[in-house]
Amino acid sequence: MSVLDDVNKYRHELVTDNYTVTWRELLGQYKDGDLVINPDYQRLFRWDLDQQTQYIESILLSIPSPPLFLAKNDDGRSEVIDGLQRISTVLKFFAADFPGFKDVGDDEVNELDQNDISRPIKLVAGRIVNSLEGFAAATLPDTLARTIRYARVPVILLEKESTKNARYEVFRRLNKFGSPLGDQEIRNCTARLLGHEFPDALRQLAESPVIVACLGLSDESIRRMGVEEMLLRLLALIYSEQKLKHQVREYLDDFMEFAAEGKFKLTEDIKARVIKSFELINQAVPDGRAFRLLSHGFSTNLFDVVATGVYQNIESLTPEFFAIRLKALVGGPELKPLIGAGSNTRKKLQGRIELGKAWFK
Structure with missing residues (x-):
């Protein structure tokens, strides 16, 4: 078998779709149970408040970020396989929109709270926009909250027709290079x-x-x-x-x-x-x-x-x-x-x- 045949053989094992979607749509999919974060991935959400604030700041300032990688499961739901920190940050920022959210009030945020996506985040000072400090989704000016909700994010979807090995290699390679995990x-x-x-x-x-x-x-x-x-x-x-x-x-x-x-x-x-x-x-x-x-x-x-x-x-x-x-x-x-x-x-x-x-x- 030639190298061309070999490449073509394995390239066909990966079936993808590329599109953009708003954060509002992703939040809706998560609320409906159509966007899944495996508990074993969710426990790896480790961005601190500075990192979470900087990502919200990036959305507000239209600073580009890499695409999210999702995988379509046999049941039709999409599972997050790369982009966990970004998705978890936005989910946490709008946590009050979901049933069962935990209001921490004005209590001091500990490490557990800052990585619990059911607890709404209060921003700290951004690297560029220092005045973000203290704002939550509920207190941020409506114009800015809408900016985040309707910001578009690129998505690469691994269709369910992709083989298990192909999905495995995508996750492995995405997380092997420069990964903090x-x-x-x-x-x-x-x-x-x-x-x-x-x-x-x-x-x-x-x-x-x-x-x-x-x-x-x-x-x-x-x-x-x-x-x-x-x-x-x-x-x-x-x-x-x-x-x-x-x-x-x-x-x-x-x-x-x-x-x-x-x-x-x-x-x-x-x-x-x-x-x-x-x-x-x-x-x-x-x-x-x-x-x-x-x-x-x-x-x-x-x-x-x-x-x-x-x-x-x-x-x-x-x-x-x-x-x-x-x-x-x-x-x-x-x-x-x-x-x-x-x-x-x-x-x-x-x-x-x-x-x-x-x-x-």
Whole structure:
């Protein structure tokens, strides 16, 4: 097959429509339930009040912004796949138009409120229009409120005839380049375009108190799905059928895609084995200390050795033996050649897995 044939084949997997629409129409679609923001996307709305104000200011000043990307679902509704921050900002600004909105009154706006789209926003001073400070949709001059409602925004719609893989690639590529989202957050959302079962199971497993306690990650890391990422890393290192080609990040992307397509099942037996492994680690060395190198913070390199080693030897391990072997590992010469510069090369990554399996045997 020639490169021309190859390009034509895959180009036909993506069916799109381009048009412009007013914010008033988008607000109406959302109110009617025809515009959907998946809860897993909505939780990623993180613009602070300055950023939200600047976007409202941009609309008022007719400053162009990139198109919104929507995907038509089988039920005929349109789902947001890119443009979450902008759509959420406008929805929040006009939140009083929707049933169930929460009026915060004159109370001080905390972080939860400023990212809850059911709570109307009060603008702060804009970068250009400083006098926007304190205005809400209800108090803004009618002329300006109408300017926002009737401002036009470009939309690229992925029609339902597009294949799941094509939609997956659109979301993945839009959010991979210059995205403020964490890698695992992107994986979680993009994978759902291929299937919900594995992402849901991974999230449920990541909520296990013993796993959270054992990893000892910061609150910020947990919020950015750090627990899910470590579990995905463990599962990929044990079960992936792919060899590391480039970066570990891409390796994990591939496994998340592989699992979301149903090619790997997070079975009850595997989940039980994972929990049992972390229970043993936490019993012997609690609060994340099992994954820290001396005075340093969390080490993914040490995690590779410890987590995979315990997982593969869990039937014969005791907390006492594990604690002794971990201390010898951190203080010994075997680990040093497999960490540091170039630690994510295939040779060193494979070396860490083999060391863990032998070390905790």
